[in-house]
Amino acid sequence: MNRKAKLLDIHIYGDKVLREKAKPVESLTQEIKDFIDDLTYTMYERDGVGLAAPQVGVSLRIFVCDPEWSKTEKKNPLVLINPKFMDMEGDTTYEEGCLSIPGIYEKVKRYSKVKISAYNENWEEKIYEADDLFSIVLQHENDHLDGILFTDKIPQLRKLIIKKQLKLIESSTDENGTNIKND
C-alpha cells in the first residue's frame, strides 16, 4: 500500500521531449497516480513551485504546482490534469526560472489573471481563478504541455544575450537529456 515516491530525473533544455505537444490523459490509472506522486515529490525535492510531466520525460498533460510553498513552507500541492484556460486578462511581468533551464532567469510578460479548469488527482473537475504568482505558474507549466519554454517568450535582444548560455546547457546534458555534467 505505502508506495514510496521516487525522485525523477529532470530533462534539460535541448531534450526534444520539452518541445513535444503532450497528450491528454484518458483515465486515471494506478500508474498515473503513482507518477503524480513521483512528480510532486520531485517538485519539492528540487525546490520548484511547479513541475510539468514533460520535464521528467513524460509527454502527458499533467502538471503539479504549489506557488505558496516557498513562502509558507506548508505543502499544498495542486495537481492539474488536462488543464484548459477558460479566461485570461491583464498583463504582468515576472522574472521566471525553470528547473529544465538551470541558471537562467528572465523577465517574461504574461496575463495577470487566469481562470483554468483541470482534473485533479481524484479525477474531479476543478476550476481555479488565479492572479499573482499562482497565475504565472499556471501559464508557465501549461506552456510545458505545449512544448513552449519561458525563454521563447522573452524579447529578441534578451534571446541573443542568453543564446550562448542556452547552448552550453544544451551541450551539458547526457544522451537521456537529463544530467548536467558540471553540477
Ligand code: ZN
Ligand atoms: Zn519550467
